Amino acid sequence: MSRAALAERMGVNRSTILALTSELAAVGLVREESPEAALGAGRPSFVVRPETDRVFVLAFDVAVDRLVVARVGLGGTVLDRRETTRPRTGVDLDTVVTGLAELGRELYDAAPPGTVCAGVGASYCGMIRPGDGMVRYGPELGWVDQAFGTELESALGIGLPVAVGNEAHLGAHAEFARGAGIGSPDLIYLHGDVGVGGGILVGGRLLGGESGYGCEVGHMLVNPHDGRECLCGSRGCLEAETGEYALLEAVGRAGEFGREAVRSVVRAAAEGEPTAAAAVAAIGDWLGIGVANLINLFNPGVVVFGGTLRELYAVAAPQVGARIRQHGMPVSRERARLLPSGLGDDATLIGAAEKGFAALLNNPLTQIARTRSAQTTC
Amino acid sequence: MSRAALAERMGVNRSTILALTSELAAVGLVREESPEAALGAGRPSFVVRPETDRVFVLAFDVAVDRLVVARVGLGGTVLDRRETTRPRTGVDLDTVVTGLAELGRELYDAAPPGTVCAGVGASYCGMIRPGDGMVRYGPELGWVDQAFGTELESALGIGLPVAVGNEAHLGAHAEFARGAGIGSPDLIYLHGDVGVGGGILVGGRLLGGESGYGCEVGHMLVNPHDGRECLCGSRGCLEAETGEYALLEAVGRAGEFGREAVRSVVRAAAEGEPTAAAAVAAIGDWLGIGVANLINLFNPGVVVFGGTLRELYAVAAPQVGARIRQHGMPVSRERARLLPSGLGDDATLIGAAEKGFAALLNNPLTQIARTRSAQTTC
CATH class of the missing domain: 1.10.10 (Arc Repressor Mutant, subunit A)
Structure with a gap:
C-alpha cells in the first residue's frame, strides 16, 4: 500500500x-x-x-486427520511447510506435541540467516481456554483439560509462547483478514471436518462471551425429533446431522473417515450419482436450518463455508438457500452473502499464523526487540 | 455515589x-x-x-395489548405514567401515533415548572430500522415499513426526536443497566408477549449485525418435524412453540389473548391443575431447547426472562434446566445464570427511557443546552 x-x-x-x-x-x-x-x-x-521473507511465525494446525506446520511470513504468505497424517483416535498429548515440535523445530532451523521468528500460533480442533491454550474439550481426540499450549511451548524450546485458538475461530479471523470476508466485520465462518465448528465475528471481534467459549455452532440442536447421536453426548446437534459420520453412513461407507472420503462423496453427488446426491441434499437441508438460525440471530454480512463444508456447500447450495428463504427473516437475510472459503484448507493455518503475529502487530517495536533478543540466547 | x-x-x-x-x-x-x-x-x-425529579424523558411502550407512556427521571425512576389497553388487531399507524402523542403531551404539560424534558424514547414490539425508527416489520399489528418514529415526533410536537427501539433490545439494555443483569455484559434477555423477542448484549453492546436486525431469537427454528405455524409465515419457530397462542390453545382457550390470560394459565399450572401444568411443561421443554442453543452460541453470563416468560420460567424451570443440561456444552453453560427480569413489566419502558436519555448521556452539556432552548421556543 x-x-x-x-x-x-x-x-x-x-x-x-x-x-x-x-x-x-x-x-x-x-x-x-x-x-x-x-x-x-x-x-x-x-x-x-x-518484510514477508524476513519476519515470520511458526503456525501449527492440529486438524482431525492431519498435522500441518508452516513458516508463514508477515502478510500471510506460507514460506515453507510440513504436513503429516494423524491417526484418528487414541493419540495422547505427548505424542501430538512431540511430533509437532519436531516439525516446527525443523522449519525453524531451516529458516534463512537474517530472518526472525516473531511468534508462534496454533489451531486446534476443540474448545480452548483463552490465555493459556489449555484444551478444555477435544472430542475427536478424547482430550479433556490437556495443557496443549504450554507443553508445545516447552517442547519447541525457542523461547516464544504458543498462542492457541480453536480452528473455526481462527478460520473466521483469517477469512476476515485475508479471505472471503474482507470488509465484512459481521462474519460467520463454518468449518467442516468430523463435526462442524463455528467462528463468529461481531463488529470484527470474535464472539467470546462470559468465559471465551461462545460460537459452539456445531452443538446447536436442529433435530429434536429423531436426531443422530453426537460425540458430545447429546443428539440432533448440527454437527451430528451434517458432519462426516452422517454423510459417510448415508452412502454406506460408515467405516471410512477423513476429508478425502467426504470429498469423494461430494464429487459423486456433483456428478449425479443418486445415493450420494440424496445424502448431500439431506445434509444441505440440515445445514440450511442451522444457517437460517444463525442469520436470524446475527444478521451477518457474510457466511463463509470452510473445511469440507466448502465443497459440500457448492453442491448443496439449493437446499441451503431454500431453508434460508423459508426460515430466515427477510430483513435479517437480505444483506447476507454466502461464500466458499477464500483460503481453502489453509484457512485455519493462516488463522493460526495471524494469532502468532498478534503480539507483534499490537506492539511492533517492543515485540520485535524482545523476540530478537530471546532468539539470540536460544 | x-x-x-x-x-x-x-x-x-x-x-x-x-x-x-x-x-x-x-x-x-x-x-x-x-x-x-x-x-x-x-x-x-x-x-x-x-436530578431525577428535574430532568426527565418521555418513554413510550407499544406492547401487544397495551400502550404505556411515562415520564421517567434521570436515573430510571418512573415519575408519572398513563396506560391504556390496545385493540389487538387492525390498528393503523395514525391511530396508534395519535393516541400515544395525546398521552405524551398530557404528561409533558403536567410536568412541574422548572423541569426539563431531555429526550424521548419508544419501545415497539417489532423490527425497527436503526436511525429513523421505521417499523420494518411488526407482525402483531401487520405493519410493514411504517414511519413510526418520525410520525410520533411530529404528532408530539415538542421539538425533540423520538429514539425508537425493539422492545426486547431495550429490555436487554434496561436489565443490564438497572435490572437482573447488572455487571453481566454478555447478557441475553428473552421477552414473552404474543411471541418471543430477544435482546442480546455482547460485551455490553447490543448485537446489531450488518444492518441492525440481529437478535431475532423468536424465529430460531426449534421444531422442524411438526412445528406450529408462526406469524412470520414459517413453522416451528421458537415463538410459535412457546408463545401465547401455543399456551392458550393447549389449555383449550384458543380464542383468548393477552398477558392476563397467559398468567392465569401459568398460575393454574403452579397450583397443579393438570392440563395447565402439562401445557407449561411442554412449552418449558421448547424454551429450554432455545435457551440451550443460545448458551452454546453466546456463552452468556446471564439469561433474563422477561414479559410473560418471567412467570412462565418460574414454573417451567425444571424443563428448561433439563434441556440446558442435555444440549448445552458444559463449558458454555457453567457460568450462565438464569434469572427472572428484575424490572418486571416495566423492563421495556425503562429501556425506552434509557434510549431517550442516550443523547444526553453521550454529550450532557451540549444536549441539555439544546433541549432547554428547543423547549423554550415550543
Whole structure:
C-alpha cells in the first residue's frame, strides 16, 4: 500500500505516516519502495510492504486427520511447510506435541540467516481456554483439560509462547483478514471436518462471551425429533446431522473417515450419482436450518463455508438457500452473502499464523526487540 | 455515589471528578450533597445524585395489548405514567401515533415548572430500522415499513426526536443497566408477549449485525418435524412453540389473548391443575431447547426472562434446566445464570427511557443546552 493510501486509511497526515513507516523499516518489519514510474501527474507515493521473507511465525494446525506446520511470513504468505497424517483416535498429548515440535523445530532451523521468528500460533480442533491454550474439550481426540499450549511451548524450546485458538475461530479471523470476508466485520465462518465448528465475528471481534467459549455452532440442536447421536453426548446437534459420520453412513461407507472420503462423496453427488446426491441434499437441508438460525440471530454480512463444508456447500447450495428463504427473516437475510472459503484448507493455518503475529502487530517495536533478543540466547 | 467512588470507578483523580460534577451540577443534571455524619475516620466524600425529579424523558411502550407512556427521571425512576389497553388487531399507524402523542403531551404539560424534558424514547414490539425508527416489520399489528418514529415526533410536537427501539433490545439494555443483569455484559434477555423477542448484549453492546436486525431469537427454528405455524409465515419457530397462542390453545382457550390470560394459565399450572401444568411443561421443554442453543452460541453470563416468560420460567424451570443440561456444552453453560427480569413489566419502558436519555448521556452539556432552548421556543 502506498504511504498516501495508508495515511488516508488511518486518518493521519503524510508526515506522521512517514515517521511511523520509517520506524518500522528501521527495525526490519517493512520496506519502502519507490513506485513504478507513474503515468499520472504529481509526485508518486512510496509503497510500504511487509518484510514477508524476513519476519515470520511458526503456525501449527492440529486438524482431525492431519498435522500441518508452516513458516508463514508477515502478510500471510506460507514460506515453507510440513504436513503429516494423524491417526484418528487414541493419540495422547505427548505424542501430538512431540511430533509437532519436531516439525516446527525443523522449519525453524531451516529458516534463512537474517530472518526472525516473531511468534508462534496454533489451531486446534476443540474448545480452548483463552490465555493459556489449555484444551478444555477435544472430542475427536478424547482430550479433556490437556495443557496443549504450554507443553508445545516447552517442547519447541525457542523461547516464544504458543498462542492457541480453536480452528473455526481462527478460520473466521483469517477469512476476515485475508479471505472471503474482507470488509465484512459481521462474519460467520463454518468449518467442516468430523463435526462442524463455528467462528463468529461481531463488529470484527470474535464472539467470546462470559468465559471465551461462545460460537459452539456445531452443538446447536436442529433435530429434536429423531436426531443422530453426537460425540458430545447429546443428539440432533448440527454437527451430528451434517458432519462426516452422517454423510459417510448415508452412502454406506460408515467405516471410512477423513476429508478425502467426504470429498469423494461430494464429487459423486456433483456428478449425479443418486445415493450420494440424496445424502448431500439431506445434509444441505440440515445445514440450511442451522444457517437460517444463525442469520436470524446475527444478521451477518457474510457466511463463509470452510473445511469440507466448502465443497459440500457448492453442491448443496439449493437446499441451503431454500431453508434460508423459508426460515430466515427477510430483513435479517437480505444483506447476507454466502461464500466458499477464500483460503481453502489453509484457512485455519493462516488463522493460526495471524494469532502468532498478534503480539507483534499490537506492539511492533517492543515485540520485535524482545523476540530478537530471546532468539539470540536460544 | 460518592465523589470518591466515582473517581475510583472512572480511574481519574478527585480533583478531576470535582471539576466534572461541578459542571454537571451547574447545568442542573446532578446535585451534590453533604453525606450523613460519617462514623469512620477521614473527611467524608460528597455524594453525587442525578436530578431525577428535574430532568426527565418521555418513554413510550407499544406492547401487544397495551400502550404505556411515562415520564421517567434521570436515573430510571418512573415519575408519572398513563396506560391504556390496545385493540389487538387492525390498528393503523395514525391511530396508534395519535393516541400515544395525546398521552405524551398530557404528561409533558403536567410536568412541574422548572423541569426539563431531555429526550424521548419508544419501545415497539417489532423490527425497527436503526436511525429513523421505521417499523420494518411488526407482525402483531401487520405493519410493514411504517414511519413510526418520525410520525410520533411530529404528532408530539415538542421539538425533540423520538429514539425508537425493539422492545426486547431495550429490555436487554434496561436489565443490564438497572435490572437482573447488572455487571453481566454478555447478557441475553428473552421477552414473552404474543411471541418471543430477544435482546442480546455482547460485551455490553447490543448485537446489531450488518444492518441492525440481529437478535431475532423468536424465529430460531426449534421444531422442524411438526412445528406450529408462526406469524412470520414459517413453522416451528421458537415463538410459535412457546408463545401465547401455543399456551392458550393447549389449555383449550384458543380464542383468548393477552398477558392476563397467559398468567392465569401459568398460575393454574403452579397450583397443579393438570392440563395447565402439562401445557407449561411442554412449552418449558421448547424454551429450554432455545435457551440451550443460545448458551452454546453466546456463552452468556446471564439469561433474563422477561414479559410473560418471567412467570412462565418460574414454573417451567425444571424443563428448561433439563434441556440446558442435555444440549448445552458444559463449558458454555457453567457460568450462565438464569434469572427472572428484575424490572418486571416495566423492563421495556425503562429501556425506552434509557434510549431517550442516550443523547444526553453521550454529550450532557451540549444536549441539555439544546433541549432547554428547543423547549423554550415550543
